[in-house]
Amino acid sequence: MGKINISLVIPARNESAGLKRILPQLRELALNTEIIVVDDGSTDNTEEASVNEGAVVIKHPYPMGNGAAIKTGARAAKGDVIVFMDADGQHQPEDISGLLQKYSEGYDMVVGARLPGSHAGPHRAVANDFFSHAASWMVRHTVEDLTSGFRVVNAKRFRQFLYLIPNGFSYPTTITMSFFRAGYRVAYVPIHTPRRIGRSHIRPFRDGVRFLMIIIKIGTLFSPLRLFLPISTGFFLTGLGYYIYTFLSAGRFTNMSALMFTSSILTFLIGIVSEQISALHYKDIDGTNDKD
Known part of the structure; x- marks a missing residue:
């Protein structure tokens, strides 16, 4: 070798x-x-x-x-x-x-x-x-x-x-x-x-x-969206499911659904920002990519 x-x-x-x-x-x-x-x-x-x-x-x-x-x-x-x-x-x-x-x-x-x-x-x-x-x-x-x-x-x-x-x-x-x-x-x-x-x-x-x-x-x-995106999706689907339930049962949009949708958007945006910040980590790695 x-x-x-x-x-x-x-x-x-x-x-x-x-x-x-x-x-x-x-x-x-x-x-x-x-x-x-x-x-x-x-x-x-x-x-x-x-x-x-x-x-x-x-x-x-x-x-x-x-x-x-x-x-x-x-x-x-x-x-x-x-x-x-x-x-x-x-x-x-x-x-x-x-x-x-x-x-x-x-x-x-x-x-x-x-x-x-x-x-x-x-x-x-x-x-x-x-x-x-x-x-x-x-x-x-x-x-x-x-x-x-x-x-x-x-x-x-x-x-x-x-x-x-x-x-x-x-x-x-x-x-x-x-x-x-x-x-x-x-x-x-x-x-x-x-x-x-x-x-x-x-x-x-x-x-x-x-x-x-x-x-x-x-x-x-190294891969924040792999964590934040599923959580964001979970919030969104929970809010959507609860909205459908309350709309069909009471004909209204509740504060809980609004909270879930807002949490979904904020979590997704945090994931996007974290993804951009994590890209800075590769700045130090690129300078040492030559094979020893």
């Missing part, structure tokens, strides 16, 4: 057991990459395990979140291409070559899409499918796995969106939607992920709500 510099970034919080397994495997692959482990305020020997295996360790003084660790690693990475993977043993080092091969075909980001049966439980699979379909509708592209953290990215383009990435457990959601809406090329490679080593730090309900809010936030940044 040509000679490129590759950095491998692994966010970790109390993941010494997983790192002791995957770091030797990464070294055996002889990828000739720098390996950066971002220790997110661990209380176990995550740092020691990483240093012993030859990784560069950047330590947060306290837990700042998975997204914060990703941003720290991305800023420190020297490679033109960054490989992100988890430290819990779910992402298999042998899958990296497949992701890099796909990336070499001209993509800006390649994501490891988990096969059925790879999720921690049925509730996780259902939640991921729901979020993936919602994101697909928002960005008008098929999003096969919205929450997978195993991916290869163009470092320069990834850093354009660091300011959007929250500090919590939702960087895959943000970066996936950002790349699609920016017009960058995204591909998926199917992978199987075994059960994680250790205990997950994700809380399904709390982080599920956050994922949904991030989808809405990114949607309003």
Whole structure:
């Protein structure tokens, strides 16, 4: 795939057991990459395990979140291409070559899409499918796995969106939607992920709500009419339905129908203005569209 510099970034919080397994495997692959482990305020020997295996360790003084660790690693990475993977043993080092091969075909980001049966439980699979379909509708592209953290990215383009990435457990959601809406090329490679080593730090309900809010936030940044137009249409149809009902039953036009029609018009106009404002976001992206 040509000679490129590759950095491998692994966010970790109390993941010494997983790192002791995957770091030797990464070294055996002889990828000739720098390996950066971002220790997110661990209380176990995550740092020691990483240093012993030859990784560069950047330590947060306290837990700042998975997204914060990703941003720290991305800023420190020297490679033109960054490989992100988890430290819990779910992402298999042998899958990296497949992701890099796909990336070499001209993509800006390649994501490891988990096969059925790879999720921690049925509730996780259902939640991921729901979020993936919602994101697909928002960005008008098929999003096969919205929450997978195993991916290869163009470092320069990834850093354009660091300011959007929250500090919590939702960087895959943000970066996936950002790349699609920016017009960058995204591909998926199917992978199987075994059960994680250790205990997950994700809380399904709390982080599920956050994922949904991030989808809405990114949607309003990049494609506001995809949100505002359906809401406007809903107000209009509600007002129209209520007007028909009151006209047939009482022969009059009510204040409630007027409120619904007014809300529909205002929501649509807000969507139009938001769409024009969101176009300014591409001003910064256009200057970096040259292929690295």
